Structure formats: C-alpha cells, structure tokens
Amino acid sequence: MIRAKLLILPKTGVFDPQGEALRNALIQLGLNETQSVRVGKDIVIEFKDAEEEKLKEKVEEVAKNFLSNPVIEQYEIEWEKEQK
Amino acid sequence: MIRAKLLILPKTGVFDPQGEALRNALIQLGLNETQSVRVGKDIVIEFKDAEEEKLKEKVEEVAKNFLSNPVIEQYEIEWEKEQK
Structure with a gap:
C-alpha cells in the first residue's frame, strides 16, 4: 500500500481570512x-x-490541476510505503 | 520562533463524505x-x-476543545523551533 499526504x-503573503480569524481567536x-x-487542507x-513513478506523476498532475489553486495556494506531497 | 503544525x-471508521467524493473523482x-x-484541516x-512547556499545554488544550471535534476527528501536533 502506498500513501500520499498532500x-x-x-x-x-496571500491574505488568509480563515488564518486571520483564527489568529484573533487564539489571542x-x-x-x-x-x-x-495559516489554515489549509490535508488530503x-x-x-x-x-508502479511508483507513474503513480507519482499522476498524483502530482492532479494536485497541481485539480486539488490546489496555483494562484493562491502551494502544495507539498509526502510519500509513504507500507509493506503488507 | 516556535511553529506548531496541527x-x-x-x-x-467515521464516514468522510468529502473523502468519498474525492475518491470517486480521483478514480x-x-x-x-x-x-x-481522507480530507482534513491543517493549521x-x-x-x-x-516558555515551551506552558505553550504546548495551552495549544494542546485549544486543539482538543476548540479546533477539533473529539467525536469525529483526531488530531496530531508537530512542533518545530527556529533560531532567529
């Protein structure tokens, strides 16, 4: 089993209204x-x-084109492999 | 500067409608x-x-009582320290 953490x-630098509201609440x-x-999504x-290389390529493409908004968001992917 | 990643x-086991919808979309x-x-929040x-110990205690309490719903959500906190 292979796990991707997005x-x-x-x-x-991009204004984050959720983050700002939470900052005030924490204070x-x-x-x-x-x-x-900063408040974000974790998937x-x-x-x-x-086949790992092909899978990583596809997930990278989906992350860039569907799961994140490249104008205001940045993403990183962590990969984990579990032997079953 | 101290950074907490929640x-x-x-x-x-808890039904995750967002996760289910995304699973179908990825397929x-x-x-x-x-x-x-599984879709979650990252803060x-x-x-x-x-004073680190006191800060960690306060953040743990806020995470448990305000930022997560203990009935359906689980949380973990990663701590990072940056020398400035």
Missing part, C-alpha cells in the same frame, strides 16, 4: 504569543500497490 | 489505484519565543 496551504483564548496562522490518499 | 483528520481522473481518501501556527 498538504495544501495558502501561499505566504482571545490567551495564546498571546501567536504571531501568524491523505491510500493506493493499492502500483 | 493536522486534524476524520477518525478512521474518474484515471487514478484507479485509489483505495481511500500552521507561529509563535513568538515563549
């Missing part, structure tokens, strides 16, 4: 040390065993 | 090897330097 976050909850907050996909 | 995902996009998809919080 982390999709707003690009640094009100007593976390005065809070400087910045964990598990695949049956497959 | 990963909040649906508990395994239609040609990723037939897709077995399961990256940066703090001014502070």
